[in-house]
Amino acid sequence: MTIAIEAQRIFRPNKHGMDFVALETIRELQKRNDDNKYFVIVAPGEDRCLEETSNLSIIELKSSNYLFWEQVALPRAIKHLGVDLLHCTSNTAPLRCSVPLVLTLHDIIYLEPRQHRSPSLYQEMGWHYRRLVVPRILKKCKKIITVSQFECNRIRHALNIPSEYITAIYNGYNTHFRQQSDINMDIVRKYIPQKDFLIFLGNTDPKKNAARTLKAYSLYLEQSLIKRPLLIADLKEEYIDSLLQQEGISDIKQYLYYPGYIANHDLATLYNAAFxxxxxxxxxxxxxxxxxxxxxGTPVIIGNISAMPEVAGPGALAVNPYKPEEISDMLLKLEIDSTLYQKQKEYGITRAQQFSWKKTANELVKLYHTL
Structure with missing residues (x-):
C-alpha cells in the first residue's frame, strides 16, 4: 500500500503529546519491512527529527495558517501523490479528501462542557476549530482510531458512531525513559538545585488541574517534615502567580521551580531524580x-477518572483529583511508608512494559490493510 500520514507539527521544536505519538509511531512504521510506502506530510520546522528512508518520504507543505494547510494544501498534496489512503493523526482532517480517510481522534474534550475559557489564545482558537470540524469529518472516515477503551466508548456514545467504525490502539512510550543507575546532575541542575523533588507537568488547559495540584502541594508542605520542592513544567510565572493568589497560597512560591518547557530528552533524567x-x-x-x-521507576499519583486507571492499571495510586486533600494524603503516605514507595517503583516498571510504540505500529498496519 501507499499511505500518506499527516504529521503537521512534528518538526516544531516544542513538541507536545500528539506530536510525539505521531513521531514515534512513524519511526516504528519506518523500521518495518512490509512493502508499504509512506509519505509523511509535515509543515516546515527547526527540529528535523525524522529522516527519509527507502520506504518513507517526507513532504513539506508551507502555509500561512493551520486552517489553510489542512483544508487546502493537504488535500491538494494527497491528490497529487495518488496514495491509497490518508491517515490524519491529530484530531482533525480535511473536510474533502480524494482517498479513504483514517483519523486518530485522541479525545473529544472540546465537545464536552467546560468550566472556563483557556487563557491561551492558541488553545482557544484550536478548541473552536475542532468543535466545528470534527463532527463533520467523522461521517467521512473509513476508520476512527482512539487511544483507550475509555475514550472509544466516550466517542461512540457521544457522537452515535457504530462500534465497527471506531477502535482503540494504545500509545507507547520512548525507550529512553528507563531507570538510570547514574543520574546526570548537570541536567537536573538546569531545572532545580537538588534531587528527590516532586514533579508536575502542567499547562494552562483546565483539565491538567494545576490549581488543585498547587493547593494539594500547600497541604503537603503543612504536614511534611521534609518539604520537597515542586518542579512545574510548561507554566509561566505569571500564570502560577494567578493560581497561587486564587487559592490563597502565595507563601508556597519559595518551594516552586518553573523553568517553562522541559525538553523531552531531559525528562527521563528528571523523572529518575524525582521522588x-x-x-x-x-x-x-x-x-x-x-x-x-x-x-x-518513579511513583506516580494519578486521578481516578477517565482513562488513567485503565492505562496505569489496578496497582496505581489513584485519588479523586477534585479533592486536594486526597492528593496531599497520598503524597505523605509515599513519603512515610518506604515499603509502599518501593512497591510503587517496582509496579510502575512492570506495568510500563505492557506498552510500546512497536505494538502501536503493528496494530496500525493491521488496520490499514483491513481498508
Missing part, C-alpha cells in the same frame, strides 16, 4: 507521561 510524579488530571484519553515516569 514522585503528580498527575492528578481531570481528564485524559491516555496519559503518556504516566508511563514515562513509571518506566523510570
Amino acid at each position: 514522585a510524579f503528580l498527575y492528578p488530571s481531570l481528564r485524559e484519553s491516555f496519559g503518556i507521561p504516566m508511563l514515562e515516569a513509571m518506566a523510570c
Whole structure:
C-alpha cells in the first residue's frame, strides 16, 4: 500500500503529546519491512527529527495558517501523490479528501462542557476549530482510531458512531525513559538545585488541574517534615502567580521551580531524580507521561477518572483529583511508608512494559490493510 500520514507539527521544536505519538509511531512504521510506502506530510520546522528512508518520504507543505494547510494544501498534496489512503493523526482532517480517510481522534474534550475559557489564545482558537470540524469529518472516515477503551466508548456514545467504525490502539512510550543507575546532575541542575523533588507537568488547559495540584502541594508542605520542592513544567510565572493568589497560597512560591518547557530528552533524567510524579488530571484519553515516569521507576499519583486507571492499571495510586486533600494524603503516605514507595517503583516498571510504540505500529498496519 501507499499511505500518506499527516504529521503537521512534528518538526516544531516544542513538541507536545500528539506530536510525539505521531513521531514515534512513524519511526516504528519506518523500521518495518512490509512493502508499504509512506509519505509523511509535515509543515516546515527547526527540529528535523525524522529522516527519509527507502520506504518513507517526507513532504513539506508551507502555509500561512493551520486552517489553510489542512483544508487546502493537504488535500491538494494527497491528490497529487495518488496514495491509497490518508491517515490524519491529530484530531482533525480535511473536510474533502480524494482517498479513504483514517483519523486518530485522541479525545473529544472540546465537545464536552467546560468550566472556563483557556487563557491561551492558541488553545482557544484550536478548541473552536475542532468543535466545528470534527463532527463533520467523522461521517467521512473509513476508520476512527482512539487511544483507550475509555475514550472509544466516550466517542461512540457521544457522537452515535457504530462500534465497527471506531477502535482503540494504545500509545507507547520512548525507550529512553528507563531507570538510570547514574543520574546526570548537570541536567537536573538546569531545572532545580537538588534531587528527590516532586514533579508536575502542567499547562494552562483546565483539565491538567494545576490549581488543585498547587493547593494539594500547600497541604503537603503543612504536614511534611521534609518539604520537597515542586518542579512545574510548561507554566509561566505569571500564570502560577494567578493560581497561587486564587487559592490563597502565595507563601508556597519559595518551594516552586518553573523553568517553562522541559525538553523531552531531559525528562527521563528528571523523572529518575524525582521522588514522585503528580498527575492528578481531570481528564485524559491516555496519559503518556504516566508511563514515562513509571518506566523510570518513579511513583506516580494519578486521578481516578477517565482513562488513567485503565492505562496505569489496578496497582496505581489513584485519588479523586477534585479533592486536594486526597492528593496531599497520598503524597505523605509515599513519603512515610518506604515499603509502599518501593512497591510503587517496582509496579510502575512492570506495568510500563505492557506498552510500546512497536505494538502501536503493528496494530496500525493491521488496520490499514483491513481498508
